[in-house]
Amino acid sequence: MQIDAKLAELGLTLPEAAAPVAAYLPAVEVGGLLHISGQLPFQDGQLMTGRVGEDRDLDYGAEAARRCAVMLLAQIRKALGGDFQRVERIVKLGVFVNSAADFTDQAKVANGASELMAAIFGDSGKHARSAVGVAVLPLGAVVEIDAIVALRDA
Known part of the structure; x- marks a missing residue:
């Protein structure tokens, strides 16, 4: 699996991993699993903020x-x-x-992440998922996503 080549093919360059903004670790490896803390969305170095269904649309959320x-x-x-x-x-x-009380397409927003993981990792990128609407997120972010990743032995 040539992940770097796949990223390049998709026109993606990975940024530096974000440092934690509070008292937690960004990633913890235990029992063959890597648990990644919630990550926020950045576009051109700016945090993507707002509430889907209120001041942001579905495409922005995805x-x-x-x-x-x-x-x-x-x-x-x-x-x-x-x-x-x-x-x-x-x-x-x-x-x-981060969505308005009457917004019910959280799953469609989440597809933005799910489809990218499948594009990068193929069948190994297809995963279980929760997509939950919340009233507010840290720093006013529009979306936050955490992950669990199964690892091969080093």
Whole structure:
């Protein structure tokens, strides 16, 4: 699996992994699983903010989810010392969508991240998922996504 080549093919360059903004670790490896803390979406170095169904539309939310997935990939790369070959499978994504009370398309927003993981990792990128609407996210972010990744032995 040539992840770097796949990223290039999709026109993606991974940013530096984001440092934690509070008292937690960005990634923890235990029992063959890599748990990635929630990642926020950035576009051109700016945090993507707002509430889907209020001041942001579905397409903006889906793009934000895709950008969260890019940040998850950056965290995976950092945690594994650049060795994407250790990724066996994306097990689960937890997608939190800052959304209006009457917005019910959280799953469509989450597809922005899910489709990118499948495009990068193929069948190993297909995963279980939660897509939950929330009233507010840290720093006013429109989407936050965490992940569980199964690893091969080093």
